[in-house]
Amino acid sequence: MEKKSVNTPGIGLLGILITILLFTSFTPKGPAPLKVFILAGQSNMVGHGEVEKGDLGNLNYLVENDETGAYPHLVDEKGDWKVRDDxxxxxxxxxxxxxxxxxxxxxxxxxxxxxxxxxGHVVGDHYDSDVLIIKTAWGGKSLAVDFFPYGDLTDIKPPLAAGDTGYFYGQMISTVNEVLGHLEDHVPSYEGQGYEIMGFGWHQGWNDRINQEANDAYRENMIQFIKDVQKDLGVPKLPFVIATTGMSGWSETHPRALSLMEAQLAVADFPEFIGNVKVVETRDFWREVEESPADQSYHWNRNAESYFLIGKSMGESMIDILEP
Structure with a gap:
């Protein structure tokens, strides 16, 4: 189609203005970098909240009996589970x-x-750009051994297999780097716009909670873990959100369970982490067996509401760090 000149006779003032708008050259801003979040831990980060099983406490039940307005965003207009494209x-x-x-x-x-x-819904709603969550979690893993941040220590043999000290720490870091190196394979909209590692979420503790030696070392191990992750991912002030192991709620009385949660809560008080590390108190999210899909306390009785609320609070705490 032939372009008309601005000076074409008879085009009129309105035509001139439209032509100027159409053919004036502007340099559009490139797409914003992809926002990347990492979630890690053991089986409760893997996730055992039931979608369908059980009479109470599964996600279907929560959506169908919602009186709080907490869940409509999970389903589309047909009632199917919504799949986000951002x-x-x-x-x-x-x-x-x-x-x-x-x-x-x-x-x-x-x-x-x-x-x-x-x-994912919390951080996705917050940002205009696309978000990628890299989840690295394995059941039955401790911070004292499996996720131990071996760093530059020379007295620990290189972790070569499951069971070696630090093996799953290494698996976590290598998984993140592998995904970041092939973003076009995992994010359909990725066209080389770059990425920002925004934050790290951690939900773990059961295996350290049942071992006194691991329990006693948890706070120091968690502090070193955060420092090593920040160093190994090249983000010195990478924000961290930790969800406590609040299974059994406020009625919990076992000394090791209480001391582990105290250790987790105390990590945020470490001077270098003030304002950059938050700990989510999860005991409010405990739901009793009678209102849950299963009698499985170490997996939050497989109650979907518990996992939903943990994720919600972790997301909100992450945004509080990033946008104080």
Missing amino acids: VFIYFNHQEKIHAGGLTVGYGANENTIGPELQF
Whole structure:
């Protein structure tokens, strides 16, 4: 189609203005860098909140009986589980990669959820740019051994297999780097606009909670873990949010359980972390067996509301750090 000159006779003032608007050259801003969040931990970060199983406390029940307005964003106009096209997740679970738009089913299996679901909605709603969540979690892992941040210590042999000190710390870091090196494979909209590692979420503690030596060392191990992650990912002030192991709620009386939660809460008081590390108190999110899909205290009785609220609070705390 032939372009008309601005001086074309008969085009009129309105035509001139339209032509100027159409053909004046502006340099558009490039797409914003991808926002990347990392979620890590053991089985409760893997996620055992039931979507369908059980009479009470599963996600279906919560959505269908919602009187608080907390859950409508999880379903579309047809009543199907909504899949976000601006928040993506990568989770390599049991040697099988689960990746795609954020929705239910990124827990231990396609019928479960973990904290990632509502965490993803919170951070996704906050940012205009796309979000990627990299989840690195394995059941039955301790901070004292499996996730031990071996750093530059020379008295620990290189972790070569599961069971070696620091093995899953290494797996976590290598997974993150692998995904970041192939973002175009996991985020359909990624076109080389770059990325920012925005924050790190941690929900773990059961294996250290049941071992006195690990329990006693938890705060110091967590402090070193945060420092090493920040160093190894190249983000010196990477924000951290820790969700406590609040299973059994405020009625918990076991000394090791209480001391581990106290250790987790105390991490935020470490002078170097003030304002950059937050700890979510999760005991309010405990739901009793009678209102849950299962009698499994170490997995929050498999109650979807517990996992939903953990993710929600972690996401809100993360935004509080990033946007104080």
